[in-house]
Amino acid sequence: MVGNPLDRALARARAFERLGDDDAYALLHAGSPRWVADGDREWSLTEEICELACRQRDRDRDRVLTWSPKVFLPVTNLCRDRCTYCTFRRDPGEAGEWTMTPDEIRQWSERGKEAGCIEALMCLGDKPEIAFRGFSAELERWGAASTAEYVGLACSLALEADLLPHTNAGLLSHDEMRNLRPVNVSFGLMLENVSPRLRARGMPHQYAPDKDPAARVSMIADAGKLRIPFTSGILVGIGETEAERIASLLELRRLHEQYGHLQEVIIQNFRHKDATPMSGFPEPTEDEFIRCVAIARLLLGPAMNIQAPPNLSPHGHARLVNAGINDWGGISPVTADYVNPGDPWPHLEDLAQTCSGLGFELEPRLPVYPEYVNDEFLDPDMRLAVERFADLPAAVAAQGGAAL
């Protein structure tokens, strides 16, 4: 194949060939203001990459974009890490510290069910019992010997309310995941970035031992060995280089090619928040982020579910669709995005209208994708729980989800 590395990468993408690592790095040149003449039309290289990304997405898919109706359960906001962009975490005794009681979990799950939710997202801080001795005593009161065990109890309560749990509890061990698998349809852990540089002095993960990339890669691999449908992704704009972004996407691709368990990859843009050490840190530009989404689609291929959170790009929905996403992730009618409290969920009607204007139907989905609903990836009880949602759009409408 002739031409420079960038042209070769684009030609491969056009031919639906698997892009190699060299192609991936060549696509970094998308940052240059190259313009391509195509008949009467002139377009930027970013537009060219986005168009190729859409061709990949649309190759074997219906014109459908999905979202997951969810209730967000912030099981505890105690966390032993201190990521410098985070407003979620608290120390014991700090204003806003909160661990949900079993009653709160039950009530919120029931409220979510009534509002049409399907997913119970268990989202919490990392390993609080290691950092805060008093927390273990609190867990013992509820019969749990560890945070992971308490999450298992929370999942059982959500299942009783006829929701499907998806756990994102930070770093979990192989045994913790094995024990939680029978009460979850999927798990999640953002890789964020594969570069250990982000844990160096002055970097966002300096005081976040659980953001060690090797440990996160190891957990994602363990999930693969346990045959757990898994959600991961990267966080764009926290001080990583473009090359580190690409390396992170390639690492996720490697993990998926080895284990076949990554059900979706989230491309999440950093939003700075007041009263954090990164409050003045520049957010990625829309162009920069869109390019990253499109490159993710090209690297991960047509079959991967690529997601971008709509509340973090409130004015960029159409551009995200045109960069090759096929999913918006969880949107809740009853709970805020506790990790990004300043970024409200979009109105579903508006989102549906944007999708429809671009030729797509907006449809609800389960927190486990159809390709993973089988005996290999789901515990028998979870298969039964999932089967209750066989007729999904009708089931959501009947529960009131259409009114979100």
Ligand code: SF4
């Ligand atoms: S981002 Fe997660 S791991 Fe980091 S401090 Fe916040 S809750 Fe803890």
